[in-house]
Amino acid sequence: MHTRVSELVERFGGQLEGDPDTEIAAVAPLERAGPADISFLGNTRMRPLASRSRAAALILAPPDRDAVAAGYEGARIVTANPYAYFARTAQLLIPRLVPEPGIHPSAVVHPSARVHSSAHIGPQVTVEADAVIEAGAVIDGGCYIGREAVVGEDTHFFANVSFLARCAIGARGIVHSGAVIGGDGFGFAVEDGVYIKIPQTGRVVIGDDVDIGCNTTVDRGALDDTVIEDGVKLDNQIQIGHNCHIGAHTAMAGCVGVAGSAMIGKYCTFGGAAMVNGHIEIADHVDITAGTLVSNSILAPGRYTGFYPIATNAEWERSAALVRKLSTMRERLRALEKAVKALGEAS
Amino acid sequence: MHTRVSELVERFGGQLEGDPDTEIAAVAPLERAGPADISFLGNTRMRPLASRSRAAALILAPPDRDAVAAGYEGARIVTANPYAYFARTAQLLIPRLVPEPGIHPSAVVHPSARVHSSAHIGPQVTVEADAVIEAGAVIDGGCYIGREAVVGEDTHFFANVSFLARCAIGARGIVHSGAVIGGDGFGFAVEDGVYIKIPQTGRVVIGDDVDIGCNTTVDRGALDDTVIEDGVKLDNQIQIGHNCHIGAHTAMAGCVGVAGSAMIGKYCTFGGAAMVNGHIEIADHVDITAGTLVSNSILAPGRYTGFYPIATNAEWERSAALVRKLSTMRERLRALEKAVKALGEAS
């Protein structure tokens, strides 16, 4: 799609400098942008790249305005958050490819399921009894929608998603390929070392504007529901245990694991492969660093970290051996303190 | 389904107190249980909740009997393991939804495959040549059953499972959506830095009463088989490498990884994201804490742990910097000991 920078400013705000009729057709990184592209300046270190850029237009922040204007001749949009502005511009220029409404002849849709006439059901899909697919929803090839499941308006399931019985997702969601929503939670009683399954009768209830990554799994609750609030973004290969509650606008990077019944606040972030133990509470606005195990509740906002620092293998062998001997080192320290005190008193 | 508490006691034992004709229809947590529900007292701290509960009946342990009886007026079942009793009661009240026997017309079943007349094959399923699906097995939509694979009696595959050639699972198993059983093991010879694949000709052989979680992967053996014994419970997103042997009634939480040829005992537990190196032996009754890397064999029962403790990011930066400098600290300690000894001798 084509547009002019003046149209962007009408839609998204910002202060326009340069030719308002500058045409743009695509987004591109600063280095690769050409005369039909718009690009953006993410931070001040990119100023030299921006000055040399061949982009038709740039999005930048007020502190970079004068420095860039000195060297760059294209149109500029000045705005407080250039990256967010760039995201909206990219969404406008690269509209989502929406397939034709209708049900592919190879799909199996139970007669009691309700599929809105504007929804798209791709090849090899299964939609079970009493499921509901709302307006504008897109279900790509090979997906499985369980009985009584609900897929909200304009939500998009990529190929081979499993969305199991009675689960629900709101509007404008994206569920990526291979994700499994609504598998049984890992709930067992133990008797004489043998596991007895607790039937998992809760659901997974997902709000609006939620993205779920490839091969991510979210388990249904045991008796109550697993809940994922509006705006949550889950990357790939994440595991969310039964009865978890993930607060609105929390984001998790790939390979994160959250054990059952964890209550996680709003506006949190989790770095890759962070792990959260079960039955833990995490406050709003908590940031967990990649590779960190959250073993206890965190009640104050802030950044928390816990991973063993990487080193050459030889250095690690030394430090790891000493970590195991820390209590010996403390004993030696105590003995020395005693000896020095005695010497001090004697002298 | 409906039942009376007297029927529960007939089936599952326990000592009944209160009205034996008390009707129950469902299970519920103490807080939410109403006059048609049965609930349970998992531990002594729940006594106040139990006393106030509106449940028709409660399952509880002998130490809680008198305290609860003082405040609560419904029926009570006293038993040594209330949670296990609750699990059995829940299984009775919430019977597994078993679909109609038969093969969905959209399924592709090879003429040489044997599907028992009481088994269910859902939509979009593929069953390859010479596969065997035994009595009462349920294969949900989109599953793939490879040639010569065997699915045991009453075993349930949720949607989109891949169960590859020649693998076998016993009776009453559950394999959740997205699980892949029988992918090639990661076996290569290296020559001049280039990898040469070793054909993986073993199988995966799974016992009875095994649960396998969503998107969990179990690789086939290289020459011999990968073996998962009876009663093993694997949560979601677990990876089991080729030629591993997992002993009976061992349970693993989500995101655990086990490298090839690990021999793991019976009645072990693994917390989430625990990792086991290859060619390692782990004895029976070993418990591994979440987030722990098992780098060597463990021959004695007990709990083992190894993860970096979480802290505020600032505290972690200090401790991580010092972990790297532990050998310097030890040198300083040694120098001090020498100096103090010299001073002591001099004085």
Place this chain on the structure above:
Amino acid sequence: MHTRVSELVERFGGQLEGDPDTEIAAVAPLERAGPADISFLGNTRMRPLASRSRAAALILAPPDRDAVAAGYEGARIVTANPYAYFARTAQLLIPRLVPEPGIHPSAVVHPSARVHSSAHIGPQVTVEADAVIEAGAVIDGGCYIGREAVVGEDTHFFANVSFLARCAIGARGIVHSGAVIGGDGFGFAVEDGVYIKIPQTGRVVIGDDVDIGCNTTVDRGALDDTVIEDGVKLDNQIQIGHNCHIGAHTAMAGCVGVAGSAMIGKYCTFGGAAMVNGHIEIADHVDITAGTLVSNSILAPGRYTGFYPIATNAEWERSAALVRKLSTMRERLRALEKAVKALGEAS
């Protein structure tokens, strides 16, 4: 298939000792090998097993030649890299089962897709518009091939792979079940704590001879492509973020995670569950130990490690408590050094 050891030596080289007409039909481990099997001696510790082996023939290295010849009477092939020789022999004796060319009637292949007449498209497969499936490629049941995707010659997709729009893989690749190639990268701008999606318009471009494990995910690039070079081997449950570049002949064990825009060199190895932060550079010939988080760029070859050593839970509790108190220990060390210095000067 059957062969004679003389034929192996003609194909793969090595020095033959013993009867050149020795017939072999299969490969087997030393312990289990019988009179129709060939086995190999991976290292010198296996000499006693080799001497007692009932194998028809053995592959071994020059240092083991005399010791084995003294006790073992079958044919021997002496070669510098017995394991690589064994791999090639196994590939010869166990040819890949290649299904009949053709498109299964249940598959849905868009009329604009080009499927080579020698390729195999299995049951329940979807091939979208303008996709290309080249000669000898095998697409097993339930796979999804997105529009304009390209699958190279003799590449094999196991069941239920999702290979999304515009992605490309070269020749002789293997993609295992449940893998997802080309999901959207995890790219968002943040405004007032709310995430705004950046459209992900790059592709995943995969070279020749690449293996991708079960349920592994590789995200498409944001604007540029995610690139996986020739000969890369990825095990199961690996996550590769958008815009990563993985150099040729690098291998990663299960559960590894690589965050976006990481640039990884050639001939690297990553142990299980190793994690790589985003925007990091790793040189050629770097080996990362299992369970290690790579938090900074690594510019020199070598082995790097960083995981907390496992211990009994009680020992870990002591060491973890002291790790948190390392700065206190350093303060006490400093105070002691000062005191001892003062005592020394005083005496």
